[in-house]
Amino acid sequence: MYKAGIAGATGYTGVELVQLIHRHPQLEVGWITSESSAGKCLSDVHAVPWAYPLIPLHEAYDRASEVDVVFLCLPHGHSIMAALRFSATGVRVIDLSADFRLADADSYRRWYGAEHSAPEMLPHFVYGLCEIYREQIRGAQLIANPGCYPTTVNLGLYPLAKAGWLGHHIIVDSKSGVSGAGRSTKLAYQFVEANENLTPYNVGYRHRHIGEMERVLNGVSRNGGFRFTFSPHLLPVSRGILSTMYVTVPAGVTESQIRDLYAETYAGEPFIHLLPAGQIATLRHTTYTNRCAISITPANPDQPEGQEYIIVATEDNLIKGASGQAIQNFNIAAGLDETAGLW
Amino acid sequence: MYKAGIAGATGYTGVELVQLIHRHPQLEVGWITSESSAGKCLSDVHAVPWAYPLIPLHEAYDRASEVDVVFLCLPHGHSIMAALRFSATGVRVIDLSADFRLADADSYRRWYGAEHSAPEMLPHFVYGLCEIYREQIRGAQLIANPGCYPTTVNLGLYPLAKAGWLGHHIIVDSKSGVSGAGRSTKLAYQFVEANENLTPYNVGYRHRHIGEMERVLNGVSRNGGFRFTFSPHLLPVSRGILSTMYVTVPAGVTESQIRDLYAETYAGEPFIHLLPAGQIATLRHTTYTNRCAISITPANPDQPEGQEYIIVATEDNLIKGASGQAIQNFNIAAGLDETAGLW
């Protein structure tokens, strides 16, 4: 039985992680930290029956040796120091923040508008998009868990990019449930503001998550240099992301070739759900699961060999888009069955 | 054309009031105050196209003479001073807070846990439950607009209380949309917390609004001395209150007598919607209207002369439960058509 420490467990990803660990046959909770609720227990701040004590983060550093893995669910920017201190103890670290997701300091500066305070650490973190970087994840000690939006986009377009079939300009229209914004109390996320509403934000080439799309898709493609237009929308649901992607493929590539490509690329993947022709992925295909559902639709039914496609990819942003994929990363890194605790 | 000043216009009741005034044929906006957003305009803080400047409250006192009525949409506790200062200028004041809703200082202390800072003003405010106190409202200069929950309970039970047919113990199970909590950013009102959830709170004999039920129903009844069990629940809708009330009537009183009593009591009332036998009031009967819908159902269909009844009353908490009734109060006080601006 492995033990997990969870730093920052009172946000939505933290408590989701605790619930996933409760179902995991080989992993159990060691300790849980919370700055704002230290001294209380988890059942005081979430509607769960588990009375784990919430300790402050500084106590956790001394207790690193009690656990086999530390999951960092800290706010962006707070993970860097925590990752340094935990990794120095030799414990495995899986960081759910954005602090180590980009490949280098330039990209970080471009997307986060600040200097990374430990840029030398960036190359030591594996980007934990399991289906694409599984080999690097095996045995890894430092893993950066991917962002929620990029997981749908990268999994949805990876086969095309890898094959060199992905057109240069990619338009992604994404819709995310409100839990993606975290458990902070901002006006925009109040029930009355978000309910019966739909709010586009940071449309175009503005959202930080584009950095992860560029990293992955440019990285796996022979032609690279993709141009992204990415428009996220705040959706009045609690959980789930749906990305509608408008792409082109080279003349001569047929729908059937594309379907074969996806089927081969994801053959045997336990968490990829490829939809048959005629069906389109919905949130419902993936909420409360660790799956990513992907559908492929040619834009114009009257032009069977047309070059324009609509790829839709969905996930549960708190599971495959965060805590579930973190568990999947742990399973791979520790050499367990990759699906353990994720059914 | 009358002019209105609105103090504290960026909350939900304030902006609802502005929208109602926009439809009103004889009332228009004079000035609007906001402490937190002073210097901005209304369209900066709400998704409305009207660019009214938001002035700080202290400027409004000097501009009292520009308007015919001031609506106070201030947080509870902040209305007392504002009411004193505005009323000293001779302008009509309609207070949407709870500060002047109770009849005396003892009752205020009992339910608000503090001394009222201007108890001598309490008798000068008319309690603006229009259908019950219409005569006192005509020409009134100082009106306390009722609370959202009590409006459903008092309108739903007034005929029985007035007739002396209302049993001593009243159980009210109320469910309110989240806008009832105001536009404050508390964790409990975040979308992810409130959505797909239902949260009872302050159940039993704890909620401040019981004071208004005691004031009205004890006041209109010959037998009085009612005992209330009142359980509010936070409902995952933006607007609307539904109160399910469990009451008893004296032996010998028939359903048909009760229906006649309600029909007579509310004959000609433009905003009371009495449902026919067999139908039950829902939120949908009243949302986005100034109506209160009321249904009467005997508890046991096999005991036609039974004494137990389930009265359901619904309203839109932002309209009949707040800003709509405030307009209705203004219409009555100013001698206008009572329904002006409320269709």
Place this chain on the structure above:
Amino acid sequence: MYKAGIAGATGYTGVELVQLIHRHPQLEVGWITSESSAGKCLSDVHAVPWAYPLIPLHEAYDRASEVDVVFLCLPHGHSIMAALRFSATGVRVIDLSADFRLADADSYRRWYGAEHSAPEMLPHFVYGLCEIYREQIRGAQLIANPGCYPTTVNLGLYPLAKAGWLGHHIIVDSKSGVSGAGRSTKLAYQFVEANENLTPYNVGYRHRHIGEMERVLNGVSRNGGFRFTFSPHLLPVSRGILSTMYVTVPAGVTESQIRDLYAETYAGEPFIHLLPAGQIATLRHTTYTNRCAISITPANPDQPEGQEYIIVATEDNLIKGASGQAIQNFNIAAGLDETAGLW
């Protein structure tokens, strides 16, 4: 006082129309038809207090002379015969179905997959997109009320198209509340299926409403021949449509020129809400109003003279997208104040 007949009043657009007429100072309900609920009254099938009798359609033909205008809220395909019979009596007809929205029989066949049964009538109907075809609507006897999706797309792109600045390929990612599907009881529109879900459907070049986009935008543009990729999504809200449109403009055209173009085009329009730079249209800007909100955002903030823009347009699908625009059409046709009953 004008009188309206409403054919097919128990669907969502029908009952919305009744509610709008109730607020209209110069229009009142004459008669209302319903096939499925004939013999009942409106308050039996909707949570409204108005007990209008529901008569079968065939009785309405004999009563055409009692009203000044007939609104057809019939299912698609059923309006053709009704329009013929009512128009033969000389009464003004405003058809809310899709039966007369396209310009000619070829286009109808292309998008509806069937022959139009009265193609000679098509040229006699004015396409009632008020802000664009106002002059033709004045005095018109036969008006085809536009579809809900095309209203957002056509109003959102009209200025660019008219100026000849709209790039050849237009990608529209639309999201619609469930009332857009009508009051039919299909599994996909059941609460449990639609709630906490998001469902793309008919993505690409498949949805019938593309015909209306082609008609309007090709018609008003000098360059024409636009290619549409249109992807509708079923959104878990009751009302509202948001269309996110990805367009290009010619090199050299600046954001400031585009803003000026929109401001001039829509100067004085009571129902167009142009958002200032930095704000994006949301559903909340328009629900429960007859407005269309439009925002303009350059895709890349680092390329101020870039050619790619994201236009977002929103509306309430039951008001500006259906019954409100029908009233607006009536107001224009009858020579009334265009905003009567629509505030």
Place this chain on the structure above:
Amino acid sequence: MYKAGIAGATGYTGVELVQLIHRHPQLEVGWITSESSAGKCLSDVHAVPWAYPLIPLHEAYDRASEVDVVFLCLPHGHSIMAALRFSATGVRVIDLSADFRLADADSYRRWYGAEHSAPEMLPHFVYGLCEIYREQIRGAQLIANPGCYPTTVNLGLYPLAKAGWLGHHIIVDSKSGVSGAGRSTKLAYQFVEANENLTPYNVGYRHRHIGEMERVLNGVSRNGGFRFTFSPHLLPVSRGILSTMYVTVPAGVTESQIRDLYAETYAGEPFIHLLPAGQIATLRHTTYTNRCAISITPANPDQPEGQEYIIVATEDNLIKGASGQAIQNFNIAAGLDETAGLW
């Protein structure tokens, strides 16, 4: 590894059962039936990736020997014949319908308004409310899975009833998510009808589920003969039931004694979550779990020894209120760990 047959698997309880079985370490799917979708597979009618073929019910009878347990998720009234035919083969039957939940033919006639067609079978079915009838369930071949509402009421009041402390008149105000109505396409359950609404129905002494409350609470209590007022409400959430119960206890019984009683009664129960003083059960405490959360609140904080209490009990209606409890029943009957597959 045990195998399960599921009769009627395309409703909400059926597909929930399939998902629970997928997580169960000792149970797997044998066959699945569907009348309406026979010939298709499960992934054609639900957004799940498992392509189980859907066979017609009559084929299942011949394949009874392939499985160890048959779960009947058939519409009410259709289970009787299926239960007879399956039980005749010797296979264990767990019936999720209402057909065998009541103790005798009289009670069935009273609440279902018809004669039971196999009344001699009623005594052979164990009423599968696990926490109360665990001993009878062990080894049982025929189990009637309880109704969703009664599970909250019976678990919430069982300790008081058993102790003889439950007052004679019980008022239950229940609120249920829409999935409780099944996957039928009725107007009331359409998104636009149920969303932003709250609908009381069958209030008082009308709902069939009262029969199960009478059976259990009268059965376990020494004083018995309880009188129920039960008012269900349709709540705009997908899943979850919350019952607010207004009860009295004998004079002299203290809150502390009641808390001790509940703690002792449910000591060691894995699926009962007793909330501490000051907290009230919400839907969130139990959705997506097999738990029942129970809170106890004295009505009046100023009368510490008062006799009136508000008991709130919540559950996920599809899990503890249906398919989860069915699995729990199977686990108990088959001698497995009671929690297998239910974390």
